[in-house]
Amino acid sequence: MTSGPRRASGVVSPSVDTAPGRGIPLGPSFDGVAPVLRPPAAPEPAVRIEGVSKRFGDGPLVLDDVGLDIAPGEFVCLLGASGCGKSTLLNLIAGLDRPTAGVVETPAEGSAVMFQESALMPWLTARRNVELALRLRGVPRAERRAKALSLLDAVNLTDAADKRPHELSGGMRQRVALARALAQDRPVLLMDEPFAALDAITRDLLHEELERVWRATGRTIVFVTHNVREAARLGQRVVLMGSRPGRIVQEWRIAKTTGRRIESPEVAALSVEITEQLRKEIRRNAA
Known part of the structure; x- marks a missing residue:
């Protein structure tokens, strides 16, 4: 006949268990029931x-x-x-x-890089500037328009999608540059x-x-x-x-x-x- 953990004055004595299917020793918990898990390893630096x-x-x-x-x-x-x-x-x-x-x-x-100057192509609209980054990434042509509009929406610039850089303020041009950087998906x-x-x-x-x-x-x-x-x-x-x-x-x-x-x-x-x-x-x- 087997017996459980020895008890003294209502306190469960420490025991060591193993995580099911992993063979990893688990330390005792304060209440003797829930195992103490090892903290997760820190991720590798980006x-x-x-x-x-x-x-x-x-x-x-x-x-x-x-x-x-x-x-x-x-x-x-x-x-x-x-x-x-x-x-x-x-x-x-x-x-x-x-x-x-x-x-x-x-x-x-x-990595994607965004500089102090927006460096947008002046002959392209905001949407097509973003589409250019998608094209260089190999995104199929049929998908580029929708993806570019989604990225411009992410920077609150959907309404300016068909405007060229000279029609945009400095802040709006930088938003387009940010959307273009995000389009690289790095x-x-x-x-x-x-x-x-x-x-x-x-x-x-x-x-x-x-x-x-x-x-x-x-x-x-x-x-x-x-x-x-x-x-x-x-x-x-x-x-x-x-x-x-x-x-x-x-x-x-x-x-x-x-x-x-x-x-x-x-x-x-x-x-x-x-x-x-x-x-x-x-x-x-x-x-």
Whole structure:
């Protein structure tokens, strides 16, 4: 005759069970019933940068020993003064250039890039600019129109589908550029100061659009900016780069990212902290 776990004063003694069909030992729980499961393994980074340095020709180092892991679906803002190597690092992630030393690992599907200028084809309508990206991706002709309209709808621009770039405002052109970047269907979206030339109100509206699209698509986003408030408003993580040569000096992780606006108190408080550190870096480089 077999007996169950020994009891003493109503307490079940610890026992070890095995997960059905897997042979994985499960530790005891506090109530002696529910097993304690192992925490899931952390996912592999979407972007991994290890010991990256960059020098152009015989010039000085632009980047020096940069290391950064970016998780799938993470929104990371690269922040720093002009000339710190933010755009150079973005180009390395995009595969538009190669590091002098170190390794940059990205998904096999590659990355989509959105620059400060929309760079739309002036003779094509908004819809056809998006369709061009779909065509280059190999989407059948019969499907392109519907997919392009769906992407323009994602950035609230369906009504302007048949307008050419010169008929659109700067903010609308950047929305088309965003839709075109999304049309490439790459897991990583790289953005190099895409809203820098826009007025404050338009930029704020596009922040909301970008955040909405990011949450809906789950894209990994690396966003380059020199605007501290913009970084504090958008990023799950803000990475500050120093200059001469460019390197990562500090980063901030934002636990609560929902409900943020450019005027939110938490955005203002974080901006003050980041600005103080940025000023220290600028003073150090000027010395």
